[in-house]
Structure formats: C-alpha cells, structure tokens
Amino acid sequence: MxxxxxxxxxxxxxxxxxxxxxxxxxxxxxxxxxxEIKYPVDFKRFDYVNPDxxxxxxxxxxxxxxxxxxxxxxxxxxxxxxAAAMLPYETLMTRSQDEISTEYGLLAEAxxxxxxxxxxxxxxxxxxxxxxxxxxxxxxVIFSLDVLKKNSPFYSSYYRHVVKVEKTGDLxxxxxxxxxxxxxxxxxxxxxxxxxxHYWEGTDAQGRKRDVTATTLELPLGSSPYRIKDFVPGRxxxxxxxxxxxxxxxxxxxxxxxxxxxxxxxxxxxxxALEAFKADQADWINENSAKQWATxxxxxxxxxxxxxxxxxxxxxxxxxxxxxFNLRRPQFQDPRLRRAxxxxxxxxxxxxxxxxxxxxxxNSYFEGTDLACSGLPQGQELELLEALRDKVxxxxxxxxxxxxxxxxxxxxxxxxxEATKLLKDAGYEIKERKLIDPAGKPVAIEMLVxxxxxxxxxxxxxxxxxxxxxxxxxxxxxxxxxxxxxxxFDYDMITDLWxxxxxxxxxxxxxxxxxxxxxxxxxxxxxxxxxxxxxxxEKIIFAKDRATLEAATHALDRVLLWNxxxxxxxxxxxxxxxxxDRFSHFEPFPKYAxxxxxxxxxxxxxKAAKVKRS
Numbered sequence: 300m301x302x303x304x305x306x307x308x309x310x311x312x313x314x315x316x317x318x319x320x321x322x323x324x325x326x327x328x329x330x331x332x333x334x335e336i337k338y339p340v341d342f343k344r345f346d347y348v349n350p351d352x353x354x355x356x357x358x359x360x361x362x363x364x365x366x367x368x369x370x371x372x373x374x375x376x377x378x379x380x381x382a383a384a385m386l387p388y389e390t391l392m393t394r395s396q397d398e399i400s401t402e403y404g405l406l407a408e409a410x411x412x413x414x415x416x417x418x419x420x421x422x423x424x425x426x427x428x429x430x431x432x433x434x435x436x437x438x439x440v441i442f443s444l445d446v447l448k449k450n451s452p453f454y455s456s457y458y459r460h461v462v463k464v465e466k467t468g469d470l471x472x473x474x475x476x477x478x479x480x481x482x483x484x485x486x487x488x489x490x491x492x493x494x495x496x497h498y499w500e501g502t503d504a505q506g507r508k509r510d511v512t513a514t515t516l517e518l519p520l521g522s523s524p525y526r527i528k529d530f531v532p533g534r535x536x537x538x539x540x541x542x543x544x545x546x547x548x549x550x551x552x553x554x555x556x557x558x559x560x561x562x563x564x565x566x567x568x569x570x571x572a573l574e575a576f577k578a579d580q581a582d583w584i585n586e587n588s589a590k591q592w593a594t595x596x597x598x599x600x601x602x603x604x605x606x607x608x609x610x611x612x613x614x615x616x617x618x619x620x621x622x623x624f625n626l627r628r629p630q631f632q633d634p635r636l637r638r639a640x641x642x643x644x645x646x647x648x649x650x651x652x653x654x655x656x657x658x659x660x661x662n663s664y665f666e667g668t669d670l671a672c673s674g675l676p677q678g679q680e681l682e683l684l685e686a687l688r689d690k691v692x693x694x695x696x697x698x699x700x701x702x703x704x705x706x707x708x709x710x711x712x713x714x715x716x717e718a719t720k721l722l723k724d725a726g727y728e729i730k731e732r733k734l735i736d737p738a739g740k741p742v743a744i745e746m747l748v749x750x751x752x753x754x755x756x757x758x759x760x761x762x763x764x765x766x767x768x769x770x771x772x773x774x775x776x777x778x779x780x781x782x783x784x785x786x787x788f789d790y791d792m793i794t795d796l797w798x799x800x801x802x803x804x805x806x807x808x809x810x811x812x813x814x815x816x817x818x819x820x821x822x823x824x825x826x827x828x829x830x831x832x833x834x835x836x837e838k839i840i841f842a843k844d845r846a847t848l849e850a851a852t853h854a855l856d857r858v859l860l861w862n863x864x865x866x867x868x869x870x871x872x873x874x875x876x877x878x879x880d881r882f883s884h885f886e887p888f889p890k891y892a893x894x895x896x897x898x899x900x901x902x903x904x905x906k907a908a909k910v911k912r913s
Contacts, residue, residue, distance in 0.1 A: 324420065326409040330392065330486050331401035332802045333845040338395065338403065338550075347397055347889035348554025348899065354540070356902020357560040358882070359582045361572045364778050365533040365565055368514035371492065372446050375453045375820045376786060378514035379778060382563045383536045385492070387430070387521025391421050391440070392489035393551050396615075396889040396899075400802040402489050403551050406435055406522070410489065415479035419488055423470040428545040429495050429522050437472040440464070442496035444474075446511050452820035456809040458491070460484055480841050483804035495520050524556035536563040554885070557901035569752065579879060579912055583896060586875040588752060589654035596877060605910045607880050610873035615891035617668035619661060620796035621865030622746075622760070626826035627788055627816075630742060634692070635725040637863035642718035643763040644866050647706030653759060658869035660702050664856045665799050666870055672853040672860070674699050679850035683838060684857070690831035692861040700860040702867055711763075718767055734768030743770035744791040749781035753794055756868075786820045794868065795824045801891075803852055807836045811859065825864045832858060881907040 329336040344350050360382075368378030371385060392402035392410070404410075407421040427435035441464050447454035448461075461484070463475035474488050498520040499511045509517070518527050524547070528539040538561040546552050564581060566572035569588060576584040577598050586592045600606035622640070624631040631637060646660045663671035676684050676696065684695060694700075703714045726737035734742040746761070748754045754775050761771045776784070784790055797810050806822075808815060813828040815821035835858060838851035874893050883903040884895060892899060 324411040326411050326422065328409055329395075329401060329403045330410060330489060331398065332482065332486065333848070334399075336395075336401055336403075337398050342550050344550050344553040345395060345397065345889075347885055347887070347892070349885040349901070350554045352554050352557045352885075352901040353904070354557050354901075355559050356557075356881075356904075356907070357562060357582075358558045358897045358900070358902070359562045359564065359580070360897070361576065361581045361584050362563045362565045363569060363572060364567065366536075367516065367533065369517065369519050369527070370511070370513065370515050372450050372494070372511050373514060375451050379782070381530070381536055382565075383525075383527055383538050383561070384519070386525045386538055386561075387519050387523050387527060388492045388494065389521070389523045389546075390490050390492055391423075392486075396892040396895070399891065400486070400800065402486065405546070405549070405551055406493055407489070410485060412485045416476070416482055416485060417479040418473060418475045419485035420467060420471055420473045421489070422468070423472070424546075425470060426545055427522060429498070429520055430526050430541060431498075431520060433495075433497060435493060435522055436496075437466040437468075437470065439493055439496045440472045440491075441466065442499070443491060443494040446494065446499070447491070450512050452818045453809060453822070456812075456815055456818065456821060457487065457805060460805070461488065480843075481805075482843070483840060487805060493522070495522075524552065525561065528560075534565050538562070555898045558897055561897060576877065582881065583876065583878045585894075586877065589657040589871070592875050593655040593657065600879070601877070605880055606877060608877045610875055611894045613667060613872055613874060613893060615801065615893060617663070617665040617670065617799040617801075618796055618870060619664040619666060619799070619865065619867065620794065620870060621661065621867045622757075622792055623795045623825050623865045624792060625788060625790055625824070626828075626864070628791055630736065630740075630744075631791075633725050634863050635721040636727070636742075637866075639718035639721045639767060640764065641863060641866045642703045642714040642721070643767055644703075644760055645705035645711055645714075645763060646702070646869060647704060648711075649756070649759050650869065651706070653755065654869070658871055661867040661870050662700065662702055662860075664797070664859050665803070665852060667872060668799065668801055670799070670801070670803065670849060670852040670856070672700070672856040676854065676857060679847065680853045680857075683835065683851060683854045687831045687834060687858075690829075690834075691858050694861050695857050700857065715763075715766060722767065729768050732768060733770065741770060742768070743772070745772045745774055746792045747781065747784060747790040748773065748775045748794070749778055750775070756794070785824065788819070788824070788826065793824065795865075797822065802848065804840050807839055807855070811855075812836055827859075827862075827864060829858075829862065880910050 328340045362382040366379045366381035368380050369384045374380035389406050391407040393405040395401045395403060406423055406427050408424045409422045410419055412419040423435060444464050448458050460477045461474050462477045465473050467473045476484050499509050502508050503517055516532060524541055524544045525538045526541055528537045530536040540559050573591060573595060575581055596608050601608055624637055650656055650658050665671045705711050705714060728735050736742055746757045748757055754773060757773050761773060764771050809822045811823060811827045811832050813833050815823035816826045816828050835851055835855040839848060842848035842851055876894055881903060882900045884900045
C-alpha cells in the first residue's frame with residue numbers, strides 16, 4: 300500500500316532534548332498521500348460509524364484450509380497462519396475507510412517528519428497497553444521492526460529503506476531512512492504491526508524460552524480490542540472482545556469492534572462450507588465461486604429473507620490475477636512463447652461455461668482502478684517511457700494493449716493461427732504433434748494447483764495449449780506442499796494474484812523488482828528482472844505529486860503487459876457475500892470499506908429475534 304502525508308497539527312511541545320538540539324518538529328495526527336486529510340486533530344469519530352452501536356453478540360465466520368501457527372513474524376515462510384492471528388495486534392496508525400491512503404494515530408498519537416522525508420518520529424500514546432497491562436514502549440517498536448526484517452522476506456523488502464531505528468524520548472521512536480525523497484516511507488512505517496518484546500523474550504507456561512523464528516500455537520499477547528480465547532488446532536478459533544481495552548474511547552475506535560466474540564470455523568472445501576452456512580452453522584460467508592453464487596443460493600432462508608445475499612462494490616483496490624510463467628525456467632525466456640500462451644486462452648468460452656458469464660477479462664496489472672493504462676502513452680507517461688525506449692517492447696509506443704478475444708470457433712482458430720505464427724517466428728516447430736523449442740527439446744510444463752476450483756480452470760485451459768503441441772501436466776497438491784513450492788519458486792506455472800492499492804509504492808519492488816526475484820517467499824513469483832521495470836518502480840516510489848504517480852504507474856502497467864509475464868485471467872468488481880440477517884451497519888457505508896465485516900457491524904437483537912439460530 301502507498302503513503303500519504305498531509306495536514307499538520309501541533310499536538311504537544313518538543314521535549315528538552317529536541318529543544319536543546321534546536322529541532323522544530325511539526326506533529327501530525329494524520330498522514331495522507333498527496334492531499335489534505337479529512338478529519339481534524341480534535342475529531343471525535345469517523346463519519347461512517349455508529350457511536351452508539353451496541354456491544355455484544357457473536358459473529359461466526361468461515362475459513363478454508365487449515366492452520367498450525369499464530370506467529371505472524373514467520374507467516375510468509377513457515378506453517379499455515381491462523382485466520383485470527385493478526386487480530387490481537389495493532390499498528391502505529393490505522394487507516395480511514397472513507398479516504399484514499401489516509402491514516403490516523405492508533406498506538407501512536409502523532410508523527411513528525413522533515414520536508415525531505417528522510418526520517419520520521421512516532422510518539423506513542425502513554426495509555427497504550429498490552430493485554431497483560433504492561434505499556435507499549437519504543438523498545439517494542441524497535442524489536443518489532445528488527446524481527447520482521449530479519450525473518451520475513453516480505454517485510455525485509457518492504458522496510459529495507461529503514462536503516463536505523465532508535466528511541467529518542469520516553470514515548471518516541473525515530474526511523475531513519477537510507478535517503479530523502481521517498482514520500483511513502485513515513486506512512487508505511489505507520490502500518491507496521493507492533494509486537495510485545497517482553498513476551499517474545501520470555502518463557503511459555505512450560506518454562507521454555509519463546510522463539511520468534513518458529514511457528515507456534517501458543518496464544519499470542521496483543522494490544523487490540525480482541526484476543527484469542529481458545530482454539531482447536533486446524534479446526535476452529537474463538538476470539539473475545541477485551542472488556543477493558545485501553546483504546547476503546549479513541550476516535551479511531553469509537554463505534555467499531557462491537558461483537559463480544561468472533562468464531563472462525565475451518566472447512567477444507569468451499570462446497571462443504573456453503574452447506575454449513577445454509578445449516579446456520581455460520582453467520583457470514585464470502586463466495587468466490589461464480590457457479591455456486593449463480594446456482595446454490597436459492598435455499599429457503601434466502602427466499603424468506605432470513606438470510607441476505609449481497610454484493611459489495613470493490614472501490615479500494617485493484618488486482619492482477621493470471622496464469623504466471625516462472626522465468627527462472629529457461630523455457631519461458633522468449634516473450635513470443637508467452638504471448639502464444641495468451642492467444643491459446645479462450646476466456647470468453649470459459650466465462651460462459653464455468654462462470655455463468657459473470658466475469659470480465661483483466662487487461663491491466665491495476666485492473667479496477669484509474670491507474671490502469673489505456674490507449675497510447677501521452678504527456679508525462681510518454682516522457683517516462685521515451686527515456687527507456689531501448690529497454691521496452693516497441694509495441695508500448697504503437698499499440699494499445701488488449702487481450703485476444705475468443706468465444707466462437709472463428710476467433711479461436713484465428714487466435715491459434717496467430718499463436719502458431721509467433722512460435723514459428725521464434726524458431727519452434729511441430730514434430731509428431733509435439734511443440735519443439737529451438738534447442739530441439741519438447742515444450743512440457745507442469746501447472747501446479749492447490750484446490751479443485753483452481754484445477755477446474757487449468758483443465759479447461761489445458762486442451763488449448765495441447766493444440767499448440769505443448770505437453771501439459773496438471774498437479775494438485777495439498778496446501779502445505781503448495782505453499783512450500785511457491786515460496787521456493789519450485790513450479791513451471793501457477794495462478795497468482797497481486798492486490799493493488801489506490802496509491803502504489805514500495806510494495807511494487809516486492810511484486811516485480813529484480814532484487815525480489817531471488818528472495819524466497821517474495822511476491823515476485825514470475826521472477827522478473829527487467830531494468831525498465833525497476834526504473835519505473837522507482838519513479839512511482841519517488842513521485843512528488845499524484846499526476847506523476849499516475850503517469851509512472853500507467854507506464855509500469857504498459858511495460859509489464861507488453862512483456863507477457865502472465866496470461867491474465869478474470870475479475871469481478873464486487874465482493875459476493877451472504878449472511879444471516881442478525882446484523883446491522885451504519886449508513887452511508889464508507890466508500891473504501893468493501894464489506895466492513897466484522898469491524899463496522901454490530902449484533903442487532905431485534906433482527907436476531909426474528910431469525911432464530913438452528
């Protein structure tokens with residue numbers, strides 16, 4: 300996610316050490332990228348919450364798969380992290396859901412940074428407490444950054460520009476960056492999860508020293524409105540609201556986190572989960588299957604309105620999802636082969652047969668946002684690309700990107716002919732109905748999947764690739780094996796997705812940057828090492844205004860698309876959900892909240908009285 304730094308407000312005088320040093324710090328209660336923040340220093344609550352929302356009730360939710368770990372430090376490299384693992388923890392700042400990339404103080408009451416963004420100081424709230432009653436300290440913040448950077452490839456990349464962190468006052472911690480000009484860094488430091496140093500450096504109930512580098516099912520110690528109460532390994536988790544939560548009256552917390560208990564039930568299969576929801580064994584379900592959404596939500600409770608089927612518009616993010624090529628494999632180095640794979644994908648027929656026509660094809664790495672490129676590059680975007688002309692495909696300047704269109708026999712034949720021509724031009728040939736590469740080796744790939752729904756999509760795509768002469772093997776493995784193989788880049792092709800905020804920034808390095816290609820566990824699953832991509836990522840990160848950010852993002856999008864690193868799949872601009880009608884939320888709903896479940900909802904006793912639990 301990307302930053303934002305905005306309106307300043309003086310919240311307190313300098314301490315003695317700062318005064319002696321002659322520093323003039325300006326403290327900010329909120330940070331927002333390239334714009335003014337909405338809420339003033341003395342705001343009472345967010346506009347989209349009910350300050351009188353009743354506290355109480357239980358919300359029962361569904362999770363898929365399994366879990367064996369509550370330690371978020373190693374969640375990207377070891378084990379299967381529990382659905383509720385992040386709930387006990389808080390960050391220095393928390394985002395507003397009716398603004399773009401805007402944060403207000405949570406554990407920290409204020410932040411200060413210089414005009415060149417070369418460092419930031421966060422001042423903690425003196426009342427901030429862990430669930431054991433001990434205060435949240437600068438030492439906790441320093442410890443958190445250290446262990447996250449050392450043990451997580453994602454956080455190591457995300458916070459790699461933080462070169463120094465130090466305590467500068469009883470409640471203050473300073474982060475120094477490796478250079479000036481990166482507007483995002485003060486903001487993303489504010490997103491950092493803070494962990495309790497004394498807990499991790501202590502011993503468990505059996506007297507064993509805790510290991511922050513290991514998976515664990517010991518109940519975590521946090522500081523948030525919720526703590527994990529109980530669990531059955533791999534099957535269920537119960538979370539309870541902390542009745543004496545230290546921050547209950549903060550303006551960023553008023554009217555939220557209203558349930559007394561949250562319950563997570565795990566299911567191995569989405570179909571079984573849906574049947575459990577229908578039987579009133581869960582209150583809320585998110586539906587990712589277009590087929591199930593179209594065909595299996597006509598049960599009696601929906602018809603008589605005891606349960607509600609609702610779609611929530613997605614306005615706070617974009618995405619790229621696709622079949623990805625592992626460029627660490629030599630066979631995928633030629634972009635003409637990769638482009639031929641795209642011509643072989645008949646999305647329109649798949650959409651009709653498998654998805655009831657609900658999806659649209661993805662045509663951008665920032666699909667669903669105004670950051671998606673369109674037409675031909677102009678203005679500032681063109682200037683950025685001209686500087687890289689010798690490093691990008693020529694089509695970037697001459698042709699607006701569009702995916703091939705199938706859906707009928709004529710289009711399919713034309714697309715396969717174009718794919719065959721690309722392969723022939725690249726030196727491939729057909730021998731005994733097998734595609735042979737220029738080195739004389741058959742083109743054979745394994746498509747790795749982890750669940751039946753993914754396998755169904757790949758199996759639809761497989762015959763089209765085989766018509767080109769490609770030998771395709773589809774292998775489904777369990778979640779643990781799949782995660783391990785993905786972390787170590789042990790695959791030919793997989794399906795992957797990248798969520799995009801409305802203000803992209805440092806995370807783009809982890810998605811597409813050359814350095815991340817060699818870091819196990821990074822999100823650069825494609826293995827992209829492209830100097831033009833690296834240069835455009837830097838332009839995004841160091842953009843000084845929104846117009847420059849948009850131009851650089853459009854340019855990056857265009858260069859990624861014309862290198863054919865993925866075969867784009869499909870998206871849906873809504874989140875599908877169903878719930879038993881026992882809950883309410885404030886109106887109007889915040890623009891960038893998606894469902895807002897469960898933090899913005901509350902248990903409605905009047906509704907619940909009409910919908911008896913089974």
